[in-house]
Amino acid sequence: MRRIVWGRNTSSNVMKVLWALDELGLPFERIDVGGAFGKTDTAEYRAMNPTGLVPTLQEEAFTLWESNAICRYLCAAHAPASAMWPQDLHARANVDHWMDAQQTVLNRPMTVVFWGLVRTAPDKRDMAAIGLAIQDTAKAWALIEAGLARHPYIAGEAFTLADIPWGVHAHRWFNMDFQPPAMPALRAWYDRLCERPAYHTQVSSQPVV
Ligand SMILES: N[C@@H](CCC(=O)N[C@@H](CS)C(=O)NCC(=O)O)C(=O)O
Incomplete structure (x- = not known):
């Protein structure tokens, strides 16, 4: 089966999918679209992903967008017994709500910090707004800090x-x-x-750009 990830690897949402694929040992190709690569405005891309954002996963005729949904699909379809997405419904719900909280709680202030400090020229930065966003982002990180003080991973022991x-x-x-x-x-x-190794390859060895 041909599996393609559409999206530039400088995107945090693309990185999630690449990291999940690597953890699961699933082979894939990646095609650069989005950002400076463009090509997300084409009719072909919009047919796969009407949001025009990245990533999009393509497995033959099946396509899927939304990074967290793609990660869950990969486990469900290709590694149903994996502890990465536990079968016990309470354990699974615990994983799911933390995944959602990244999108709903962390993402907004974190985007302000990242775009402000990384993707904005120093003389154009709104340091007051960035400072407030750092405080809000720290509050989001504090949510997982509390649990991580008790167990090694966000959802528990694994x-x-x-x-x-x-x-x-x-x-x-x-x-x-x-x-x-x-x-x-x-x-x-x-x-x-x-x-x-999968985090190193797909995330931590990558420049923050
Ligand atoms: N909720 C979506 C958000 C996708 C998103 O915002 N992607 C950004 C990159 S992180 C994007 O496509 N930006 C425009 C671009 O790269 O052209 C997801 O998690 O997949």
Whole structure:
């Protein structure tokens, strides 16, 4: 089966899918679209993904967009017994709500920080807005800091899909031009992720750009 990930690998949402594929040992090709590569406005791309965003997963005639949904699909379709998305419904719901919380709680302030400090020229930066967003982002990280002080991964003792959406942003959080507030459990979790070959390949060896 031919499996294609459409999307530039500088996108946090694309990285989630690449990391999940690598953790699961699933082969794939990747095609650069989005950002400076463009090509997301074409009728062909919009037929696969009407949002015009990246990533899109294509497996033969099947296409899927929304990064977290793609990660869940990959486990369900290709690794149903994997502990990454547990079968027990309570354990699975615990993973799912952390995945959703990255999109709904972390993403907005984190985007302000990342775009402000990385994708905006120094003389154009709104440092007041970035400072407030750093405070809001830290509050989001504090949500997982509390759990990570008690167990090694976001959803508990095992690495799961819950770690993936937050993990791609942790690499950015710890590698931008500011001093993040001390959160020792968060930092230890990030260091733990860095020991995973799939995280190293798809996320932590990548420049923060
Ligand atoms: N909720 C979507 C968001 C997708 C999204 O916002 N992708 C960004 C990159 S991280 C994008 O496509 N930006 C425009 C572009 O790259 O052309 C998901 O998780 O897949």
